[in-house]
Amino acid sequence: MNNAFIIGQYVPGESIVHRLDPRTKMIIIFLFVIVVFFANSVWSYGLLTVFSLLCALTTRIHFSYILKGLTPVWFLIVFTLLLHLIVTKEGDVLFRVFSYPIYSGAVAQGAAISLRFFLLIMVTSLLTLTTTPIEITDAIESLLQPLKKVKFPVHELALMMSISLRFIPTLMQETEKISKAQASRGVDFRTGTAKERIQAVVPLLVPLFISAFKRAEELAMAMEARGYQGGEGRTKLRELKTGRLDISVYALFAVVVILLFIIRD
Amino acid sequence: MGKNVLKFEHVWFRYGEDLPWVLQDVSFEISRSEWVAVIGHNGSGKSTIAKLMNGLLFPQKGKILINGLEINEETIWDIRKQVGMVFQNPDNQFVGTTVRDDVAFGLENRGIPREEMIKRLKDSLAAVRMEGYELHEPHRLSGGQKQRVAIAGVLAVSPQIIILDEATAMLDPNGRKEIIETVKTVKEQDDVSLVTITHDLNEVTLADRVLVMNEGKVWMEASPKDIFAKRDELKEIGLDIPFVTKLAAELTDRDVILDSEPLNHDELLEELWRFHLNR
Numbered sequence: 001m002n003n004a005f006i007i008g009q010y011v012p013g014e015s016i017v018h019r020l021d022p023r024t025k026m027i028i029i030f031l032f033v034i035v036v037f038f039a040n041s042v043w044s045y046g047l048l049t050v051f052s053l054l055c056a057l058t059t060r061i062h063f064s065y066i067l068k069g070l071t072p073v074w075f076l077i078v079f080t081l082l083l084h085l086i087v088t089k090e091g092d093v094l095f096r097v098f099s100y101p102i103y104s105g106a107v108a109q110g111a112a113i114s115l116r117f118f119l120l121i122m123v124t125s126l127l128t129l130t131t132t133p134i135e136i137t138d139a140i141e142s143l144l145q146p147l148k149k150v151k152f153p154v155h156e157l158a159l160m161m162s163i164s165l166r167f168i169p170t171l172m173q174e175t176e177k178i179s180k181a182q183a184s185r186g187v188d189f190r191t192g193t194a195k196e197r198i199q200a201v202v203p204l205l206v207p208l209f210i211s212a213f214k215r216a217e218e219l220a221m222a223m224e225a226r227g228y229q230g231g232e233g234r235t236k237l238r239e240l241k242t243g244r245l246d247i248s249v250y251a252l253f254a255v256v257v258i259l260l261f262i263i264r265d
Numbered sequence: 266m267g268k269n270v271l272k273f274e275h276v277w278f279r280y281g282e283d284l285p286w287v288l289q290d291v292s293f294e295i296s297r298s299e300w301v302a303v304i305g306h307n308g309s310g311k312s313t314i315a316k317l318m319n320g321l322l323f324p325q326k327g328k329i330l331i332n333g334l335e336i337n338e339e340t341i342w343d344i345r346k347q348v349g350m351v352f353q354n355p356d357n358q359f360v361g362t363t364v365r366d367d368v369a370f371g372l373e374n375r376g377i378p379r380e381e382m383i384k385r386l387k388d389s390l391a392a393v394r395m396e397g398y399e400l401h402e403p404h405r406l407s408g409g410q411k412q413r414v415a416i417a418g419v420l421a422v423s424p425q426i427i428i429l430d431e432a433t434a435m436l437d438p439n440g441r442k443e444i445i446e447t448v449k450t451v452k453e454q455d456d457v458s459l460v461t462i463t464h465d466l467n468e469v470t471l472a473d474r475v476l477v478m479n480e481g482k483v484w485m486e487a488s489p490k491d492i493f494a495k496r497d498e499l500k501e502i503g504l505d506i507p508f509v510t511k512l513a514a515e516l517t518d519r520d521v522i523l524d525s526e527p528l529n530h531d532e533l534l535e536e537l538w539r540f541h542l543n544r
């Protein structure tokens with residue numbers, strides 16, 4: 001039953017990508033998302049595809065597993081392609097489907113946009129596949145530090161995220177318990193009209209909320225008793241370190257970007 | 266046992282202006298390295314006493330002193346370094362996403378440097394026999410293990426007083442035993458005072474002194490033996506005595522007169538042998 005509680009899609013491992021500082025991964029992905037939009041030729045797309053596939057390979061996670069994680073977005077990718085084939089009317093007519101003309105420009109543009117979309121989603125999913133949620137939280141806290149100057153509650157945001165992560169399994173167990181308790185009293189969650197099913201959720205949500213509030217109150221009390229007084233003057237056990245590995249990755253990425261700008265049209 | 270580390274001086278407390286007094290003129294002291302058990306019926310004010318001890322609440326009248334320092338808004342952060350607290354619900358006091366993070370929480374709050382933190386983490390997890398669980402998430406631990414982690418979190422900041430407010434109430438018999446054993450060893454190894462609030466009278470027998478609360482007042486303050494000798498009075502204020510004590514009383518009624526009141530199974534056995542030999 002523990003497996004059901006794994007949050008996100010993290011796959012434990014020891015690969016280079018796993019060992020990277022989560023901040024490095026986030027920054028590179030952020031830059032990658034921007035850079036993808038500068039690709040405009042076959043060669044530039046080829047370069048980015050090779051880079052992404054290389055990243056995926058380095059994680060040592062089965063490629064089929066990575067692709068399976070993308071299932072929900074396959075539909076969007078295919079839809080984008082089809083839309084382009086139907087709407088775009090540039091270049092020569094390549095062939096006809098039931099006398100509907102398909103243009104060469106449509107194929108090129110559709111393929112480019114779909115590929116762009118695919119690369120974005122895949123590279124982003126590598127982050128959640130190789131980084132634990134708590135590491136991501138730490139990275140966000142660290143990267144948002146500058147926002148503290150404008151009074152943005154960075155520490156509080158990170159604390160909120162980590163407490164949510166901590167309580168998701170607990171609340172899931174509780175939901176299961178309550179739904180069983182209510183089912184034994186005759187509440188039916190599975191059958192009936194949509195309206196009836198929504199009504200059946202109410203006796204599930206009310207006790208869940210009440211207990212969540214009680215938990216929150218007790219947790220706040222326990223935190224205070226343990227000397228919590230906000231982010232000021234706090235030290236941290238989990239530390240993020242940018243090492244030589246991270247620097248090499250930045251360098252590699254810089255080379256890729258420079259190459260891209262050389263070979264794009 | 267040296268001088269007192271904790272002192273309640275005529276403490277009065279209520280949760281609101283128009284609410285009844287929850288504590289009325291409560292005074293008592295706790296010495297260094299002493300183990301005090303607090304018992305009393307539901308709503309007799311035990312948890313309120315615990316919360317007053319580390320500044321989660323403040324009294325309306327009277328004073329509370331920790332090592333001679335009065336608890337008030339200015340001193341609470343120093344006080345909380347000296348008074349550690351373990352609550353009833355194992356889940357609702359687990360702050361970290363893993364055991365390691367949770368034990369470190371109190372240390373992080375106090376700005377302890379990382380190297381020192383790692384050392385203290387190791388020591389306090391060893392003290393509660395939870396080594397090897399550093400990276401476990403709370404949902405992979407039993408209730409007793411979670412409470413042991415909570416105790417480790419308190420030990421890590423090396424307080425002088427540890428309060429356990431019904432820390433065993435939500436555990437099964439095994440979990441209870443684990444916690445009691447843990448607390449006993451901690452008590453032997455460190456120089457700490459213990460305050461255990463409990464409904465489990467078997468736990469009470471381990472304490473040096475017992476504070477019986479009734480309707481917000483200190484009803485009696487004595488050794489476990491003397492307390493259990495008053496079983497009829499205890500019954501009147503809604504408290505039951507432990508099985509061994511009850512059995513000894515029943516035996517007395519049947520003319521099996523024991524030399525002294527036994528508190529646990531071993532002592533009972535001892536007394537029974539002595540009785541047998543003396544006959």
Ligand SMILES: Nc1ncnc2c1ncn2[C@@H]1O[C@H](COP(=O)(O)OP(=O)(O)OP(=O)(O)O)[C@@H](O)[C@H]1O
Nearest residue numbers: 280281284287305306307308309310311312313314
């Ligand atoms: N937050 C609160 N607001 C108002 N009244 C409260 C609050 N907390 C407790 N009380 C009241 O104060 C009284 C003492 O409560 P307290 O929790 O100290 O009792 P207790 O001895 O710990 O009981 P139990 O054995 O049930 O834990 C009770 O009558 C209770 O209803």
Ligand SMILES: [Mg+2]
Nearest residue numbers: 311312313431
């Ligand atoms: Mg209580």
